[in-house]
Amino acid sequence: MTSKTYEEVPRLLLRGSPYDIGLQHGKLLAPQILDQLSIYRELFRQACKFEWAHVRTVAEEFQAGIDRLAPGLLEEMRGIADGVQEAKLSLDPVDVLDIVALNARSEIALGQWDDGCTSLAWHISAPGTVKQILAQNWDWREAVGKNLAMVAIEQAGKPKIWMVTEPGIVGKIGFNSRSVGVCLNAIRARPISTSLLPIHLLLRIALESDSVAAAIATFEKLGGAASSQHILIADVNGARGLELSPRGGVYLSEDSNGIVTHTNHFLQNMLMDEPPWLSGSPVRLERAKTICEELIGELGPERLGEVDAKLLRARFFSDTFNSPQAICCSPDPDRDARIQTLFNIVMTFAPGKEPSAEVIFGKPGSGEESRVYAMPW
Structure with missing residues (x-):
């Protein structure tokens, strides 16, 4: 691309x-x-x-x-x-x-596909700045990249939605006019349940919610997810990492720095049969934590407000440590599946301000990525 x-x-x-x-x-x-x-x-x-x-x-x-x-x-x-x-x-x-x-x-697919994705939520409180960052690289089959679309949805009595999606899919990664946003990390674990809702529908339902708490309450009322997945969800007040499964969910809280980051393995949900499947996932998770610690150390508490979409694309989402299974993912020459980072989104929510996001298509920092798209447009 x-x-x-x-x-x-x-x-x-x-x-x-x-x-x-x-x-x-x-x-x-x-x-x-x-x-x-x-x-x-x-x-x-x-x-x-x-x-x-x-x-x-x-x-x-x-x-x-x-x-x-x-x-x-x-x-x-x-x-x-x-x-x-x-x-x-x-x-x-x-x-x-x-x-x-x-x-x-x-x-x-019963967990038989290989994919990636690294997500980050960061609640930042610095002099003159209080904001919630919600962001991810979405990694998937190279062939899908040419079909991606940005969609806004207006429905009576519901928040307006902006999302990046695969055509034909009703819910994906994005945010709404109430400053509720979602990211997604695939997990490979069994079993699945056809009596529960697929994860892409739960993403859409979250995007129709007024808050993180309301989305979680709806998920619980619906009985959980049909498969094991991680939804990183945030609003202006903070983020939770929802490790969902047909057997129940575990909800991760922010660490002492206001951060939740996730890759492609469960951290606390032990309810499922989850064999090791993506060797780079733990490596990416530790790398994500390291980069955040480096930024905190470099900026200090006084300048944390400088953490924004541009900085995160340059320092976090373009990172190629442990390539090809890096935060910025490239196709692995040893695997038939050509998987790479297909887009990056960085959403920003702040009290009293309209929610917004920046999106680039392709691999951040590669020199081949798209221009920056603004959401809303």
């Missing part, structure tokens, strides 16, 4: 009923959604030995649970499928089960 490629990242405003939001999504991003379906068909076949017919069968099980627990989001997925069909770009029909499969792809 070159910076020129990333200059064309779509920015969409979707509004209306759940079905209308989905219909607009499907129509406007139909080429990308069709490409995503092609990518994931092949990925399921290669990594999991699943044909798409089997994937759709499992998606049907998830559809029943989604209809029960989050019917509005299922309506949105129906709208996405109809929007793709209306675009008439493919002879192959796309229906709601295909879209459910995209939204439940982490769960259907």
